[in-house]
Amino acid sequence: MSNISRRKLITTGLIATAGVAGITAAGPLARRYGLIPPDSDGPWGPGETLTYAAQRLLTTHSLAREFPRSMISKKPFGNETAPPSDAFKRHQAAGFADWRLSVDGMVSHPASLLLSDLRSLPVHSQITEVVCEEGWSYIAEWIGTPLVNVLDAVGVLPQARYIVYFSIEPEWWESIDMADALHPQTFLTMGMNDGDLPVRFGGPLRLRVPRQLGYKSVKYITRITATDSLKRFGKGLGSASPEAGYAWYAGI
């Protein structure tokens, strides 16, 4: 090919070498800084990794938008959930007096907390939007204690990289990284719009993760566990969502 100049050849070669070197170095670096999502294998891995890494770098300390009280939706929309299990119905009949949240895994003092224990922690409220992956949304006031308060109380170990949380309904569990777990707006929610959290909206206890889509805010939480790896949970994809075909990270 006579029309390729030496300068062009050298420039192209240097750019290609830099590109290959950059991609080779990017993998281990991203892994080291926790920028690889657990569902990064398979055809959607590259896109999912780019989204998670970019948003994690961009949003480490950012706060979800909060709204004035006047913008609280008159008609919040609670997604219908499957018929409650017998275990849930028993708790409901007892007014959730015995509802327990067990906290275990990589923590100094595993604990089993009643709702009254959670209420004795500092309680905050936030007016944030619930955003469903289908496209609809509503704004509500959410009242509860930031998850970080519970994690501090049980002494989460520095090795912990994810918090896995489970619903009383089987096959319904999720996980978040520590950036979201320690985030001041990630609430163990017990109240909504100045009242108790209705069952339809996740009562008695829902983990609200307002910087991610609604399906990360699991209803009827009974257990949270701190871990350094998600491989041991379910199929190792991070949560029930990727096992059902949905992305583990739901920041978009």
Next chain:
Amino acid sequence: MISRFGRIACPGIRPRGRLYQPPNQPETIPGKSRLCLCYPPRVQSTSPVQVQSTPRHTALVRITHWITVVSFCALLLTGAEIVISHPRFYWGETGNSGTPALFTIPIPASRDTVPTGYGFVMPDQNGWSRYLHFEAAWVLVLTGLVYAAAGLMTRHFSRNLFPAPADRKWPAFRAVLAKCLRRAPPDTAESRAYNAVQRTTYLLVIFVLFPLVIWTGLALSPAFDSAVPAAVDILGGRQSARTLHFFVSGFLVFFLIVHVAMIVLAGFWNRTRPMITGRVAVPSVPLERP
């Protein structure tokens, strides 16, 4: 007005069987006559008719064009699937099945939470659709960034897309449109360069519609909005952003339809081949036109 590209031709008219007659050539060339149309398609260099192949699209333009085609089709398909899960649109910050819709697409939904009036629920495709939507969006955005950066460095935009000063006036546009309406045959000049209307359209798509569709799409990300709240607030709220994302996508689909229709009318392979090989076959002698 005649532009600097010579007689501006409308790409919409396919010449019908008009023979291209180079000077001093017999009336018909055995075995080759069907090839000698006004548009010189598939003329070999060994042909008695002198045809030269001239550069048309750079490798950068061709590669980024086809990557964009693939990722746009993926985004369109998956975007439609996501809309099917909730074919209601709203204006403002919030909106859901319990609130009035701005408008509703009259199709069944893939979720039973939407009152569509249909008795059945379509299969849910949101999982893979959302994965592919964002993966394709990354491909499109990164390709667009490479295209924009390289286009600025190689002066691709100023040379090939920004209309010449004389063409930035209404009469130039009117000349193109008038020629189109007269169904005047295209000439070879516009197989080598775009006319004023084409240039303006491509610039609008590249610098207005694509940035808008990316912006309105990013505004739908709760995490991105936490870092850049203005991205969604300026658009009037989350549901407004979703509705705008839908309409801007609609404009892009409209462009795609017109774009492909014009290519088909001007001769599909004559217009598509330069976008693959980078070269266009142009007769070395001026065309004789009746």
